[in-house]
Amino acid sequence: MxxxxxxxxxxxxxxxxxxxxxxxxxxxxxxxxxxxxxxxxxxxxxxxxxxxxxxxxxxxxxxxxxxxxxxxxxxxxxxxxxxxxxxxxxxxxxxxxxxxxxxxxxxxxxxxxxxxxxxxxxxxxxxxxxxxxxxxxxxxxxxxxxxxxxxxxxxxxxxxxxxxxxxxxxxxxxRGQQTLPAPEALMADDRATYPDLSEIKGQESAKRVLEIAAAGGHNLLMIGPPGSGKSMLAARLPGLLPPLDAEEALEASMVRSLAGDLGEGRLSRRRTFRDPHHSATLQALIGGGARPKPGEVSLAHHGVLFLDELPEFNGIR
Ligand SMILES: Nc1ncnc2c1ncn2[C@@H]1O[C@H](COP(=O)(O)OP(=O)(O)OP(=O)(O)O)[C@@H](O)[C@H]1O
Ligand SMILES: [Mg+2]
Known part of the structure; x- marks a missing residue:
């Protein structure tokens, strides 16, 4: 048997x-x-x-x-x-x-x-x-x-x-005694809007740099006095990016699925915005642990990883 x-x-x-x-x-x-x-x-x-x-x-x-x-x-x-x-x-x-x-x-x-x-x-x-x-x-x-x-x-x-x-x-x-309905591949209803760049007063050159970074997929390092709007600008970056295409959505969702973070199993074309706190451990950032899980870097796949207060991060100091 x-x-x-x-x-x-x-x-x-x-x-x-x-x-x-x-x-x-x-x-x-x-x-x-x-x-x-x-x-x-x-x-x-x-x-x-x-x-x-x-x-x-x-x-x-x-x-x-x-x-x-x-x-x-x-x-x-x-x-x-x-x-x-x-x-x-x-x-x-x-x-x-x-x-x-x-x-x-x-x-x-x-x-x-x-x-x-x-x-x-x-x-x-x-x-x-x-x-x-x-x-x-x-x-x-x-x-x-x-x-x-x-x-x-x-x-x-x-x-x-x-x-x-x-x-x-x-x-x-x-055993053929009951038929279960076939599951449907559903998209998440994620038309919720991102914060908009129009809410930022002035800062024309910073806005332009943000747009260039979004268009070219470049990294950005923002340096400036407290309260000058750095965090505010960063939060508006995902809204400038185009929605994920089908392949990107599938890739990003695979990472989220492994992290057990895919909710109802609906795929989303929304770009993720991950902004881990600077006290996050190295494992939380890059993944790992006894039972390896994706970290913030992987969860930001095809989206935006924002390290606010960068010099405060463990391991960077
Ligand atoms: N250009 C701007 N237009 C509109 N609001 C602004 C602007 N700059 C700053 N603010 C206001 O100031 C607040 C603080 O900005 P923010 O937190 O983005 O600054 P920061 O540069 O990240 O500062 P810190 O270095 O202290 O983190 C914002 O939430 C916003 O209300
Ligand atoms: Mg800030």
Whole structure:
């Protein structure tokens, strides 16, 4: 009784394929997850167990081994819950094994069986659709996943995207007992206006420099006495830039998706304006940490990074 479900691991913005292999075999009763899993992945056992109980399913009194392959690649995050659960359901015969083939699966389980938002669905969906695979993800990430195959394929050729609100709804869909609606790729309604350059009195040369920097994509260093309007000018820079084109919007959204910052999964053509405080740590600025997340520099991709009070920043002093 073995089943394999495809999911992904993230390295920066790169998406690496990971196979979740589930084996249910006679032996000491146990539920083991192996394959360089971090604490969040190890804990997914408890979520899967609770979820099965909520669905009225009992784990068999057998030895369950979950292997995350390749075993030498570190696995982080909670998006392995759903592939582990589906692998187990397929290994137990609750789901036909072929129903989960050809999909990339990611999602976190709540104890009641509902599916929670996970970061990185957009880059995972782009990689999956490029490889001709469908995507199974939580309903809250459906909008993001729907952007995965955008532009690259005609509607009819696109592998399916299944965005389920709960594990039960997903099981019913995969068994053909219920049909989940296909998620829609939505744009954010971001016509909200930026502060306008017309609010600045005088400062003609500074305004002209701002326009030149916006047109040429140049860096700007502003030096001047306190209260002369430097911060005010900088905040008006994104309004001078054109809206993101489709490719730029997708790239910028991929970074935001990995940071778990994409809201409803709607893409936006708005240029970001990031102005971190000068007390921000180096990791917050350039990304990093034990579980690397994009920093302010990456989050400002295709937008404006404004380092107000530049000499006060840690590491610059
Ligand atoms: N040219 C201007 N037109 C209209 N308002 C201005 C202008 N210059 C300054 N102000 C007013 O002064 C306030 C302070 O400006 P701002 O904070 O941009 O200055 P700053 O150069 O960043 O100063 P600091 O060096 O202290 O950070 C603005 O919020 C605005 O109300
Ligand atoms: Mg200022």
């Amino acid at each position: 073995q089943a394999t479900v495809r999911t992904v691991a993230f390295q920066g913005i790169d998406v690496l394929p990971v196979d979740v292999q589930v084996l249910v075999a006679p032996g000491t009763i146990a539920f083991a997850v192996v394959g360089l899993a971090d604490k969040a992945v190890g804990e997914s056992r408890e979520r899967v167990r609770a979820c099965f109980r909520a669905l009225g399913l009992a784990l068999p009194p057998q030895r369950i081994t979950v292997n995350l392959s390749p075993a030498d690649l570190a696995k982080e995050g909670s998006h392995y819950d759903l592939p582990i659960a589906l692998g187990l359901l397929a290994a137990l015969g609750v789901l036909p094994r072929e129903s989960v083939e050809g999909f990339v699966v990611l999602g976190e389980l709540a104890l009641d069986g509902s599916l929670c938002r996970v970061p990185g669905v957009l880059p995972a969906a782009i990689a999956a659709q490029a490889a001709g695979r469908g995507v199974i993800c939580p309903a809250v990430c459906g909008g993001e996943a729907a952007w995965g195959g955008f532009d690259s394929l005609a509607d009819t050729d696109r592998p399916p995207i299944i965005a389920a609100p709960s594990l039960l709804a997903l099981i019913n869909h995969l």
